[in-house]
C-alpha cells in the first residue's frame with residue numbers, strides 16, 4: 348500500500364437524512380462507538396444548527412469518542428459555525444465542516460448570490476472556522492455541476508484561508524465516472540495550492556454511480572471519501588462505506604491505497620445501522636446484503652466446493668460475516684450468549700446482558716433454535732432502543748373468521764400503566780386502533796410489511812411500519828414469534844420515533 352484514503356463517515360448526518368431514519372441521541376452514541384470500532388477516521392456526527400437534538404447528540408459523541416475526529420456541518424453563517432464548534436469542541440481532534448453551493452443553478456435560484464459573493468462568503472466562513480480549530484473542511488455544494496474554473500478558484504481561496512480539506516460533492520448524483528474523474532484531475536492540476544489540503548469527494552447515488560464515482564475520484568488523487576454505512580442517505584443515498592473499502596481491499600493492483608477500516612467490523616456495523624434506523628438492507632446489496640455471499644446456481648456451488656475463489660472474490664469472514672452461525676437453545680447459558688453476541692459485534696455490559704438473557708430465555712421457550720437474526724432483534728429491542736415514551740406491556744387479540752377482531756392492550760406511557768380494548772377489520776387493525784386510542788396519537792400508517800426473520804414455521808415474524816404525522820415520518824420495527832405482537836411492537840416503536848421528532852423539531856435547511 349502506498350497511500351491511505353481517509354474514510355469520512357456521514358451516516359449520522361447525511362445518512363440520517365433518509366426518510367424516517369432519524370435516531371435519538373442514545374442511538375447515535377451507540378452507533379458512533381461502533382463506527383469508532385470500525386476505524387473510521389472522521390465521523391460527521393450531525394448538523395448542530397438544524398436542531399437542539401442534533402447539537403446535543405454531536406456534543407455527546409464528541410465527548411465520548413477516544414480517537415476518531417468528530418466533525419459537524421455548518422453553513423457559512425457565523426451562527427452555524429458557532430454551533431458546530433460548540434458541539435465538537437471537546438473531541439480529540441475536532442473538525443468544522445462548512446459549505447456553500449458553487450453551481451450556477453444553486454447560486455442563482457437557491458442562494459440568490461453572484462459568484463464573487465459566494466467566493467467571499469466561503470473565505471469568510473473558513474477563516475472564522477479556523478479561528479476555532481486548525482482542522483477545517485470546506486465543501487462546494489453541487490460541485491460536480493459547477494463551472495470548473497470557478498470551482499478551482501473557490502478551492503484555491505478556501506485553502507489560502509486555511510481549509511485543510513476541500514470537498515467536491517456530486518450533490519445530486521448526476522456525475523458519471525469518467526466525467527467525475529476528469530473533474531478531479533482538473534482540480535488537482537488547476538488549484539495551485541491543492542498540495543496543502545486533502546481533496547475529498549462526496550457522492551450521491553441517484554444514478555447508482557456513487558461508488559463508481561468515488562473510486563474514479565480516488566484513482567485521480569482524491570484522498571478522502573465521504574460515505575455512509577449501507578449507503579443510506581438523502582433520496583437514493585450516499586456512497587456506501589463497505590463498497591469503497593472492499594473495492595480498495597479487493598483490487599490492490601489497480602487501487603494501491605489502504606484505509607484504516609477494520610473490515611471485520613463492516614457486517615456488525617451494517618446490521619446495527621439497519622436495526623437502529625429500521626432501514627432494511629436490500630438482499631442483493633453489494634458486500635452486506637443477505638445474498639451477497641449466497642451461491643444459488645448448482646454450477647457455482649460445485650465450483651465453490653472445489654475452491655471458493657472460483658466464484659468468491661472476497662471471503663465473507665473479511666467483512667465479519669461469521670461462518671459460525673451458532674444456534675442457541677433453551678439450555679444455552681449466559682456465558683455462551685455473551686461470547687456469541689460479542690462475535691456478532693455486541694459487546695454488552697453485565698446489565699445489558701441480563702436484559703438480553705431474560706428475553707433470550709423467553710424466546711427459547713417458544714422457539715427451539717435461536718438464530719443470529721433472533722438475537723439481533725432481541726438486542727435491538729432490549730438495548731439499542733432507548734428513551735421510550737410508550738412501551739408495550741401486553742397484547743391480547745381474538746380473531747378468526749366468525750368473530751369481530753378485538754384487541755386489548757396494556758402500555759406503559761412515560762412509566763404509567765394504561766389499558767384499552769378496541770376492535771377493527773382484522774387483528775392488526777384492532778391492535779393499532781387500541782394503541783392509537785391509548786397514546787392519543789393520530790399518525791397515518793403508510794406502509795406495513797411483514798417477513799420471517801429466519802426459516803421454519805416457528806420463526807419470529809418481523810414487521811416494519813412507516814408512519815407519518817403532520818409531515819414527520821418515522822419507521823418502526825418489531826419482532827416476535829406472534830406476528831400481531833410483532834406488528835404492535837413495530838407500531839409502538841414508530842410512535843416513539845415520532846414522539847422524538849416532535850420534541851426535536853428540525854429547522855428546514857437546504858442540505859442535501
Ligand code: KIV
Nearest residue numbers: 446486488516518859
Ligand atoms: O451532498 C452534499 O453536497 C452535502 C454537502 C453538505 C457536503 O451533503
Ligand code: ZN
Nearest residue numbers: 361518549859
Ligand atoms: Zn450529501
